[in-house]
Amino acid sequence: MASDQKRPAGSSRLVVDDRYRDLSGIGRYAREVVPRLSVPHDILASTSDPMAKRDVLQWARLKLKRSDVLYSPGFAVGPSRAVQVPTLHDLLHITHPRDDAGRMHALYYERLVKPLVRRSGHVITVSPTSKRELQAWLGDEVTVHDCGNGCSPRFTIDGPSRSADRPYAVFVGNLKPHKRPELAISAVAATDLDLVMVVPDPDEARGLAERLGLTDRVTAVSGIDDDELAAIYRGGVATLVTSEWEGFGLPVVESLRCGTPVLYARECESVAELSSNDPASVGLGGEAHPREWASALSDVASSGRRAEATEDWLAAFDWASVADRVSEVLRSVQRDGEQRG
Known part of the structure; x- marks a missing residue:
């Protein structure tokens, strides 16, 4: 278990997909949020690339129990008995498909992500804008949780400025x-x-x-x-x-x-x-x-x-606060998990 805390009695097991840390945008979110989660959890037993097409059919995800909750700081989902709670940072490939790869990604969202999220009833996002777009795309049967986004404490007024000859x-x-x-x-x-x-x-x-x-x-x-x-x-x-x-x-x-x-x-x-x-x-x-x-x-x-x-x-853009909000969403989904066990 990746946390020193014990799982509350009557709650389901939380499993975290922690394979995103080496990626760019989603990777930053994963590196900051996952270590700060205050919910006891296990790590998904997989080292495959979450961006690969073959990741859709993944044994580690398939063998999870019906009472399990699988949280991901990214968008990757796939067939599983577990309730999946992904993080959809935006709907770029739905709103702005720009090439064949983008259109394939849009198809992945429509044919796989949407039905699985509708089954779970929960999805996490990072801004009011994304929340509105996701709610319109998914429908009222899904609760979209805007847990916000963070910013590194390195970005402050105090500190050196880049030297330049011209503004x-x-x-x-x-x-x-x-x-x-x-x-x-x-x-x-x-x-x-x-x-x-x-x-x-x-x-x-x-x-x-x-x-x-x-x-x-x-x-x-x-x-x-x-x-x-x-x-x-x-x-x-x-x-x-x-x-x-x-x-x-x-x-x-x-x-x-x-x-x-x-x-x-x-x-x-x-x-x-x-x-x-x-x-x-x-x-x-x-x-x-x-x-x-x-x-x-x-x-x-x-x-x-x-x-x-x-x-x-x-x-408001503090990573600890973001992780606290994510943790509370996951606790809520876990509390519902006993009924699925």
Whole structure:
């Protein structure tokens, strides 16, 4: 058992799928939440890749009992007698399928994830936006639990800033179409600022910058730790979150915690929910033209405004609090498990 606490009498056994830690986005969530769970639990006896197609039919999952509860910090599910409580961080592949792989992922969600979640009656997510989308997708028979998301304590106003010869804006994220990195680059191109991009593939980012005529003013980096990323945020005049859709929007929280305001698209509900808590940040409506982003960015840069989000709001993104909320959901599902035994 992975916890020193004893399982309460009359409750079912909790099993945790702890195979996500080496992944990127979900991996960070798993690394922070699973060790902080306050519910006694066992670890799923499997080392297979949860992202692999063959993981759908997995012996460790198949042999679980009907009274067991299987919790996952990610989306992987499959045939099992156990009640499965996955974490669906977003519905990106449902709302924005962009290629054959994305459409196959959408089919996986529709044909496998949806019926299994409906059977369990519970699913965990990370934001009010994702909760609304999941509730509409799953129907009223499923309880969607928004347990929130966390942010590393490394992201604070206090600390070193990245040294730079010229003022710069910041872009953090991958280069998928819904994040609209071209908009961020084009906006900076119409200003006197540089752009620091923290991305998984710096070569792809530099190639995109070259196509948009901003090669000399773009620095693309990857593989940095939280301290280095926090220094980049602190040194920036603003962070550009140009996404048209996000399940959460972690760069918003990281940036605001470092004192750097955010320019964001108001159409992106999850990001707007986060950014609106800071009076120094700026939302741009609809399909704003790069010139509008450039004008807003220049205004923020010239004013020297810094983020002013309240301490109470920033404190909500604490990993221990997220783990506490997840633990309470799992206790509730466990208490129902005796009736299934």
